[in-house]
Amino acid sequence: MTQIFKLLSDESRLRIAYLLSKEELCVCELVGITGLPQPKISKILSKFRDLGLVTDERKDKFMFYRLNQESHMLIEILSYMESHLTTYPLLVEDRERLLHKEDHIDKCTLKSLRQAN
């Protein structure tokens, strides 16, 4: 339980957890949306994975991460955060960017791959 709180106690981790609570995302999408350095995001995701809070799946060249649906507590806390989002503008911005994520992932080939589908 303290582990979950610890993960959420860091702004970068909180942002990533929040974004993943919305939909599954790959590393380059998270980089594009948050603007955080890629190694940092990979490290954060590996911590999440070590604690069994996310699962990963490779699709083409991309590693997609999603919340482990068995992490009830994490999921409920994140969904609960939605109602307190105005106290955290950065998360609101992330949510906005997530809606237009195609505009933020031009540094990898995922964009054109998506457009091809």
Next chain:
Amino acid sequence: MTQIFKLLSDESRLRIAYLLSKEELCVCELVGITGLPQPKISKILSKFRDLGLVTDERKDKFMFYRLNQESHMLIEILSYMESHLTTYPLLVEDRERLLHKEDHIDKCTLKSLRQAN
């Protein structure tokens, strides 16, 4: 928001926050129930106070702390924890000791003071 999660990410802080979610308590009661050293508890409570999460009130020689009722997010998280308590036996034990707290505060004069009332 991250501040709240950070507070709850430490076992000692989590225990104290949980106990205070049940009822207002003074430092010596928290010492008695948790077995944690008094300076540690005072430090934790001062952190809580700095973040506006608790309020304090002196009664006789004792400083009583309670959750700030305006800390909605903290309060909701703590009440939500109740439903996941079995995953954290230590909190269950604390809850038990809280029910019989008179048995755990014999190192200060609060006990006899209470019995006098």
Next chain:
DNA sequence: TACTCATATTCCCATATGTGCATACGAGTA
């Protein structure tokens, strides 16, 4: 004023943590 007792603070130490950078890995492909 001196004393008691509950609580608060300070200091020091070892350890943990986050960060940036460089680089390694690994799957697909030419």
Next chain:
DNA sequence: TACTCGTATGCACATATGGGAATATGAGTA
């Protein structure tokens, strides 16, 4: 096999953090 590109890992560094012991503070009281 060599190359690309997305992702993962390792290292070094500064900083943050928790813990324990000693001590300070402060209110009440004799």
